[in-house]
Amino acid sequence: MRKTLTLLAAFGCIQGYAFAGSIAEDATTKGIDLVNSARYDEAITELSNAIDSDPKAALAFYTRGMAHHKKGELDKAVADYTKALELSPKEAEWYYFRGMAYYYKDNLDRAIEDWSNTVELRPKATDAYLKRAFAYYKKRYYDKAWDDVDMVKKAGLKIPPDFLAVLKKDSGREE
Secondary structure, eight states: OOEEEEEEOSSOEEEEEEEOOOHHHHHHHHHHHHHHTTOHHHHHHHHHHHHHHOTTOHHHHHHHHHHHHHTTOHHHHHHHHHHHHHHOTTOHHHHHHHHHHHHHTTOHHHHHHHHHHHHHHOTTOHHHHHHHHHHHHHTTOHHHHHHHHHHHHHTTOOOOHHHHHHHHHHHTOOO
16 A cells, blocks of 8 residues: 655655555654654654664655754754755755755855755745845845845745845845
């Protein structure tokens, strides 16, 4: 029996993984449910079991990274996201969330790199453009921040007014 999993955690969604029922897959499914229930320590244990059973279980690494991320264990989250991306390098969301972890670690260059990978894989990922604009702003790369703001606006989304105000003030541009 195949089951398509969707992870609806506080961070976002994983879609499109079909599982057939191995030990690793069952443990990953349980781990996803535990992350969704905010039971992060239990999720980490379950997902570690999945990884022990199948060291190439990219989704298990990614989901365990999410659990570590939610716990504020950013180094562990980055390590798990990185392993997941080594195993499955075309997952835009995985770059996005690793970028978030890097951003919270104040590693803006790596965050920008990951959000750039996100938009390369998914050009309509407006959240990644907006986050990258924040990182560019913090690095004082105002023109690049404006470019990303324009991408978000073209998608019809609003820019947080406080961010727009400081970007205008600090860049000396109106838009």
